Amino acid sequence: MPSTAAAAAAANQPDELIRRLRSGDGAVKLKALRELKNQIIGNRTKKLSYIKLGTVPDVVGVLASSVSIDPDPGSGSSLIVESAAIIGSFACGVDAGVKAVLEAGAFPHLFRILSNPNEKVVDTTARSLRMIFQSRLAPKYDFSKNENADCLFSLLNSDNENVTGLGASIITHSCKTIADQKILSSAGVLQRLITLLNGSLYQREASLEALTAMLSSNSAVISNFVDLDNGRALSSLINLMEDKSPRTRLLAITCLIVIGRTCSSYLQDIELKNKLILILVELLEEPDRVGDEVPFALANLIVDREDLQRLAFEANALDKLCNFLQRETLQPKRFEGLLLAIAELCSRLESCRSKFFSLKVLNLVINSLKHDAADVRTVACICLRNVTRSVKKLSAGYFMNEMVVDPLIQLLHDSSNSVQVAALSVISNIVVDFANRKSIFLRCGGIKELVRLSQSMDPTLRLNAVLALKNFVFLADNSSKECVLAELTVSTLVSLICDPEPKVQEQALAFVRNILESGIDSIEPVFTEDGIIINAVGRQVRNALDLNVCLEGIYALGNVATGNELHKEAVMHQILEPQVNGPSQSVLMNFLQGNNSQLRVGAIWCLINLTYPDGPGTSSRIARLRDAGVIGQLKKLADDPCLDAKFRVKTALAQCANNNSCAK
Amino acid sequence: MSLFWIVLGQPGGLEEMATSKKLITREEWEKKLSDVKIRKEDMNKLVMDFLVMEGYVEAAEKFRVESGTEPDIDLATITDRMAAKKAVQCGNVEDAIEKVNDFNPEILDTNPQLFFHLQQQRLIELIRDGKVEEALEFAQEELAPRGEENQSFLEELERTVALLAFEDVSNCPVGDLLDMSQRLKTASEVDAAILASQSHEKDPKLPSLLKMLIWAQSQLDEKAAYPRINNLSTATLEDPRDL
Numbered sequence: 001m002p003s004t005a006a007a008a009a010a011a012n013q014p015d016e017l018i019r020r021l022r023s024g025d026g027a028v029k030l031k032a033l034r035e036l037k038n039q040i041i042g043n044r045t046k047k048l049s050y051i052k053l054g055t056v057p058d059v060v061g062v063l064a065s066s067v068s069i070d071p072d073p074g075s076g077s078s079l080i081v082e083s084a085a086i087i088g089s090f091a092c093g094v095d096a097g098v099k100a101v102l103e104a105g106a107f108p109h110l111f112r113i114l115s116n117p118n119e120k121v122v123d124t125t126a127r128s129l130r131m132i133f134q135s136r137l138a139p140k141y142d143f144s145k146n147e148n149a150d151c152l153f154s155l156l157n158s159d160n161e162n163v164t165g166l167g168a169s170i171i172t173h174s175c176k177t178i179a180d181q182k183i184l185s186s187a188g189v190l191q192r193l194i195t196l197l198n199g200s201l202y203q204r205e206a207s208l209e210a211l212t213a214m215l216s217s218n219s220a221v222i223s224n225f226v227d228l229d230n231g232r233a234l235s236s237l238i239n240l241m242e243d244k245s246p247r248t249r250l251l252a253i254t255c256l257i258v259i260g261r262t263c264s265s266y267l268q269d270i271e272l273k274n275k276l277i278l279i280l281v282e283l284l285e286e287p288d289r290v291g292d293e294v295p296f297a298l299a300n301l302i303v304d305r306e307d308l309q310r311l312a313f314e315a316n317a318l319d320k321l322c323n324f325l326q327r328e329t330l331q332p333k334r335f336e337g338l339l340l341a342i343a344e345l346c347s348r349l350e351s352c353r354s355k356f357f358s359l360k361v362l363n364l365v366i367n368s369l370k371h372d373a374a375d376v377r378t379v380a381c382i383c384l385r386n387v388t389r390s391v392k393k394l395s396a397g398y399f400m401n402e403m404v405v406d407p408l409i410q411l412l413h414d415s416s417n418s419v420q421v422a423a424l425s426v427i428s429n430i431v432v433d434f435a436n437r438k439s440i441f442l443r444c445g446g447i448k449e450l451v452r453l454s455q456s457m458d459p460t461l462r463l464n465a466v467l468a469l470k471n472f473v474f475l476a477d478n479s480s481k482e483c484v485l486a487e488l489t490v491s492t493l494v495s496l497i498c499d500p501e502p503k504v505q506e507q508a509l510a511f512v513r514n515i516l517e518s519g520i521d522s523i524e525p526v527f528t529e530d531g532i533i534i535n536a537v538g539r540q541v542r543n544a545l546d547l548n549v550c551l552e553g554i555y556a557l558g559n560v561a562t563g564n565e566l567h568k569e570a571v572m573h574q575i576l577e578p579q580v581n582g583p584s585q586s587v588l589m590n591f592l593q594g595n596n597s598q599l600r601v602g603a604i605w606c607l608i609n610l611t612y613p614d615g616p617g618t619s620s621r622i623a624r625l626r627d628a629g630v631i632g633q634l635k636k637l638a639d640d641p642c643l644d645a646k647f648r649v650k651t652a653l654a655q656c657a658n659n660n661s662c663a664k
Numbered sequence: 665m666s667l668f669w670i671v672l673g674q675p676g677g678l679e680e681m682a683t684s685k686k687l688i689t690r691e692e693w694e695k696k697l698s699d700v701k702i703r704k705e706d707m708n709k710l711v712m713d714f715l716v717m718e719g720y721v722e723a724a725e726k727f728r729v730e731s732g733t734e735p736d737i738d739l740a741t742i743t744d745r746m747a748a749k750k751a752v753q754c755g756n757v758e759d760a761i762e763k764v765n766d767f768n769p770e771i772l773d774t775n776p777q778l779f780f781h782l783q784q785q786r787l788i789e790l791i792r793d794g795k796v797e798e799a800l801e802f803a804q805e806e807l808a809p810r811g812e813e814n815q816s817f818l819e820e821l822e823r824t825v826a827l828l829a830f831e832d833v834s835n836c837p838v839g840d841l842l843d844m845s846q847r848l849k850t851a852s853e854v855d856a857a858i859l860a861s862q863s864h865e866k867d868p869k870l871p872s873l874l875k876m877l878i879w880a881q882s883q884l885d886e887k888a889a890y891p892r893i894n895n896l897s898t899a900t901l902e903d904p905r906d907l
């Protein structure tokens with residue numbers, strides 16, 4: 001019967017369906033709604049095409065008119081159920097759908113319908129609202145308004161589990177600030193959520209998510225929670241770690257991680273820590289969403305916690321993670337999570353790093369630097385950054401080869417800023433290279449790219465690029481240093497020393513300090529172009545408010561002071577100038593009289609180099625320093641509480657005294 | 665877990681008999697068994713769980729009235745679940761999708777794998793009915809976009825479309841897709857998803873208890889001769905053979 005098939009196909013056409021949606025006949029409308037619902041549920045493509053056709057406002061229109069008129073309770077409620085279900089489906093997993101639903105004004109209607117006596121109507125509406133609240137685009141629910149708070153409590157206290165679930169979802173979505181957490185906690189919401197932990201699976205999971213939102217980074221609310229029911233709240237959470245449902249296990253663990261990261265005392269028990277890790281490692285096997293989220297939870301648990309990293313390592317977490325990484329057809333989210341968890345495991349412990357190298361996944365991580373998803377490229381860099389912290393491998397020059405260096409240099413052109421920054425952080429590690437294979441990096445064009453990014457408008461990029469350059473010239477041979485300086489140019493270096501960001505200044509000065517570290521030949525290049533570099537360094541030492549900038553500067557000057565007479569005189573000139581914002585004496589005196597022992601030590605080192613015997617100008621320098629009150633100040637430091645300072649002062653004073661006796 | 669210990673009969677002191685098996689007579693065994701108290705309500709709950717999960721609505725209703733055991737889900741929803749399951753078993757996939765969506769529109773929206781398998785089953789049914797053109801159009805319109813979203817769906821789709829390439833599908837490498845077992849597989853996925861949406865487990869408890877019984881008996885066989893249950897349907901204790 002080709003004719004009926006064709007007719008049916010025509011009736012399924014979108015514009016025909018939309019026409020019937022607008023029909024005045026309730027039965028026609030209902031049928032069209034049902035067709036629309038069955039077409040879009042589960043089908044992203046269809047959702048997008050109907051959203052484009054402007055169908056959402058039509059559906060919201062049907063909902064609104066069915067609520068306000070409701071001529072016949074029977075068919076009226078079917079229209080509400082169908083239209084509410086469609087609105088929920090449009091909002092499920094499609095940002096454009098959430099936007100369209102909100103713009104069409106569905107929100108207030110849906111909230112109003114929650115008080116409808118028909119259970120099916122309430123079920124569907126609560127589900128649809130929850131779909132909307134699961135999107136980041138949903139408006140923030142303002143708990144500080146009294147009517148909103150009342151509404152939330154009535155939702156949480158409902159007998160209908162979809163409605164209580166909606167209440168919990170609203171908290172999960174909107175409880176973001178300490179103020180929100182405080183309002184909800186003092187209104188007794190914690191207590192209610194804990195009761196819901198004993199409800200159905202669905203209520204339990206919704207409540208766990210809401211609890212996590214309420215406890216996150218808020219030690220006051222956490223201690224409220226822990227004190228509830230004589231600590232029974234916490235123990236029921238711990239029990240849920242062993243629930244039958246994998247998702248419940250993960251959510252309970254996520255909540256415990258949030259508690260432990262804020263108040264570590266609740267996560268001290270070694271058995272509990274072990275259990276957390278074992279269950280997480282076991283959950284890695286789960287398919288779908290749970291399995292996707294597990295590595296992120298694991299990473300979150302162990303970040304900056306060496307004790308937990310060690311436990312995870314002992315639980316074979318690294319083997320498992322690397323094993324999963326090698327599976328085929330991993331979704332990008334899962335891949336990203338695995339890389340991140342591996343990265344955190346290798347962030348501190350050398351034992352983890354050696355294990356990582358023995359598991360032969362390095363190539364896989366390097367290949368994922370070319371992954372389509374920017375998030376994956378970023379975490380691949382973070383993972384490499386952490387494994388390249390291995391001094392053992394670094395000193396063997398293990399990473400300094402084209403296979404590693406080339407893809408990293410390419411990432412310096414990446415369209416994503418965070419990828420570029422992450423790539424720079426790996427490069428910063430591998431260019432340290434104690435095996436003197438730095439020329440490979442030069443040959444691959446890496447320095448050129450670092451210099452380019454050191455002039456970026458983005459301060460983070462500038463900072464990380466200069467940091468990488470600084471590490472490159474660390475213990476480099478003079479010809480490599482000259483290449484870098486030539487590429488960077490003197491004027492760029494000066495502007496980096498005077499960068500608006502103190503952190504960039506600090507790294508630029510540290511770069512100069514590293515350049516100057518290999519004897520007199522390395523000092524000469526800093527004196528080109530009328531010494532504008534040393535002038536810039538001196539200016540920062542005198543002007544900067546940031547301690548680290550002053551420190552790097554004074555040490556750079558100290559290195560210059562190891563040079564010839566001309567160099568030493570230049571340093572004398574810089575440090576005997578007064579500080580701009582300080583008392584009207586020299587910056588050197590300020591440092592020597594100051595409270596900061598690091599600055600005192602830096603200044604004393606400078607003096608040791610300036611008064612080093614055997615120089616023709618040494619006596620005259622000592623005389624000038626004495627006239628400036630410096631030697632007198634040094635004597636006062638003979639009993640410096642900082643042992644390093646005390647020891648260096650001894651050396652400096654001995655040199656001065658020695659010179660005196662020789663002169664006489 | 666308590667039932668597991670019942671079956672083992674709390675075998676205290678059996679360890680020292682490691683070399684020669686201990687003989688437990690029927691009297692001793694029955695005495696041990698009668699020492700274990702099982703609450704009637706727990707037994708009833710197990711029965712109710714079985715009836716609900718397997719979809720025996722009328723039996724469950726009668727049992728509820730007679731034993732006073734409250735089921736943990738609304739009995740009316742069993743009918744809906746069974747109807748959706750049955751529709752897939754009969755090859756009416758479109759009908760099944762509508763039923764699932766009426767029951768709870770969230771299920772197929774949040775379960776892409778189930779949604780794909782239902783659409784795949786629809787394609788299989790079209791191919792089975794020889795509607796080649798319609799099948800191709802359906803694969804292109806409805807299934808191809810899902811394949812783009814997920815690599816493993818794409819592979820399954822390719823396997824399914826391959827059915828069209830064979831004259832004699834009953835004898836081709838992907839012929840298993842046309843088997844009844846494929847429908848049953850999809851149907852049980854529907855069943856499990858609906859149960860999950862009701863916060864329910866997907867398998868009844870009774871069969872897993874029986875599995876535990878078999879395991880526990882085989883463990884005990886190593887150590888003792890005792891009145892065994894060999895026929896699970898009658899559950900009669902059979903006297904141990906003499907050692």
